[in-house]
Amino acid sequence: MMKLYSRKQVITSCILSGLLMAAIAGGAVALLKPKPTKQTNAGVPTAGETSGETTLPAPVTSDSDTGVSTPENTSGNEGANGGAGMTGTQVQQAPSTTLQGAGYGAQTYTQDEAETINVYEKYNESVVNITTEVMAINWFMEPVPQSGGSGSGSIVDDKGHVMTNYHVIKDAYKLYVNMADGSRYEAKVVGTDQQNDLAVIKFTPPAGKKLRPIPFGTSKNLKVGQKVLAIGNPFGLERTLTQGIVSGLGRPIQEDDTTVLKNMIQTDASINPGNSGGPLLNARGEIIGINTMIYSTSGGSVGIGFAIPVDTAARIVPELIKTGFINRGTIVMESIQLFPDLVEYLQENGYGTPVEKGLLVSAVKKGSNADTAGLRGGSKAVRYGEHIFNIGGDIITMIDGQSIASVADLNTALEDNRPGDKVWVEFYRGKQKMKTQVVLTQQEKTK
Numbered sequence: 420m421m422k423l424y425s426r427k428q429v430i431t432s433c434i435l436s437g438l439l440m441a442a443i444a445g446g447a448v449a450l451l452k453p454k455p456t457k458q459t460n461a462g463v464p465t466a467g468e469t470s471g472e473t474t475l476p477a478p479v480t481s482d483s484d485t486g487v488s489t490p491e492n493t494s495g496n497e498g499a500n501g502g503a504g505m506t507g508t509q510v511q512q513a514p515s516t517t518l519q520g521a522g523y524g525a526q527t528y529t530q531d532e533a534e535t536i537n538v539y540e541k542y543n544e545s546v547v548n549i550t551t552e553v554m555a556i557n558w559f560m561e562p563v564p565q566s567g568g569s570g571s572g573s574i575v576d577d578k579g580h581v582m583t584n585y586h587v588i589k590d591a592y593k594l595y596v597n598m599a600d601g602s603r604y605e606a607k608v609v610g611t612d613q614q615n616d617l618a619v620i621k622f623t624p625p626a627g628k629k630l631r632p633i634p635f636g637t638s639k640n641l642k643v644g645q646k647v648l649a650i651g652n653p654f655g656l657e658r659t660l661t662q663g664i665v666s667g668l669g670r671p672i673q674e675d676d677t678t679v680l681k682n683m684i685q686t687d688a689s690i691n692p693g694n695s696g697g698p699l700l701n702a703r704g705e706i707i708g709i710n711t712m713i714y715s716t717s718g719g720s721v722g723i724g725f726a727i728p729v730d731t732a733a734r735i736v737p738e739l740i741k742t743g744f745i746n747r748g749t750i751v752m753e754s755i756q757l758f759p760d761l762v763e764y765l766q767e768n769g770y771g772t773p774v775e776k777g778l779l780v781s782a783v784k785k786g787s788n789a790d791t792a793g794l795r796g797g798s799k800a801v802r803y804g805e806h807i808f809n810i811g812g813d814i815i816t817m818i819d820g821q822s823i824a825s826v827a828d829l830n831t832a833l834e835d836n837r838p839g840d841k842v843w844v845e846f847y848r849g850k851q852k853m854k855t856q857v858v859l860t861q862q863e864k865t866k
Contacts, residue, residue, distance in 0.1 A: 531646075538648055538704040539660050544599035545574045545633045546697055547581055548652040549606075549620070551591035564592055571651040571697030572596070572620070573706060575736065577630045579604075582736055583696030584711055584727075585611050585618045596622045599658060610739030614678060614747070614830055615731055616711060619739045633698055636705025638684060638728035641665050649688040649710055649724075651697030663688030672712065672725055679827040681834070683725040684708045690724035699726040706732075748836040748859025750844070751787035752794065754778040754815070755808050756825045764801070765810060772814055773850050776824040780812035780846075792857040795848065813853075817845035833859065 797809025
């Protein structure tokens, strides 16, 4: 049965219910309120006793640099834990690894960045872009000049001498050196060393123009993992900087049929077409190599580049500047590398040899150093493809303890020798192994 209440009864009931709930809530707050903790030292008032208030812990703020929350020190007097009002353990900031970059205002850089920036700003203008013109033949069989390739070079003195790769300026009809300020100068070839893929060209700077040569370092003490910088003009993008490490040392790289470049420096610094002839630098801004070639299946950089060690250039470049060529000793003879078809032909025709690798002496000029040493050329002319040579001559297999299997090996074995030096040559005459000493003579000058 439903019971009815008057309006007055309902209002009175609501007021009483509200008062009862307020009383219950107040009691709960009193029970939950924490009591102040007394200090153990006698006579020291407890927190909040003198004012009736409880002291709050120091507020926590977020460090904008590290994102680590650290308590604020609310007192200027440091205590045993690092400051009055400090609760918990204070978080220490990690030491800064950045340096104030000299001359860069308020901007800061890491030590590695500042080092790289300094090298680039100091020497990028000492790296030039070399462009060439070559002579071509048109449809009417007339010689016409046309644009050739391009590469890079390093200014090595204040007279305008520039060091680069031989293959950069090979077959050039005209040479031009393009500077950082946009100026362009015609240059001439001073000297070349095809065997080491090095060349020196020269331009004449105008009076008052100051050049900054890049200093030579050394490649003797390089270590795999050492930081290196490459500056060059890949794809015509002038004075591009790339960074990497030395990723290998002592690599022998065969550049062509007659040239093996020794002790090449391998690097993962990005090297592309147009970088050839430019410097590979250490962290001090010294040349440690001359960027020369890349290994690539696509034509672009895949992180395997090679540079000629600067110690080779330090030996070659001064002589090129002074004389225009390298005074290197040689053995005067015509020779051809053994190959499987030739070895098979020799065996089938009574010229069998106990070796399958070596240099067959095709011809020896009468009165030459090879003739004086007793080396013999062939007596029967044969044709292989477009080549005609003589068979039946001696087969050279070793020079001064270095194995000889190609013309490139021969050039490599004699690379450090001068005219007048003596070398021991081991060879086979038929099936008989023999040895003779050859006095080297002047190699033909190339420019």
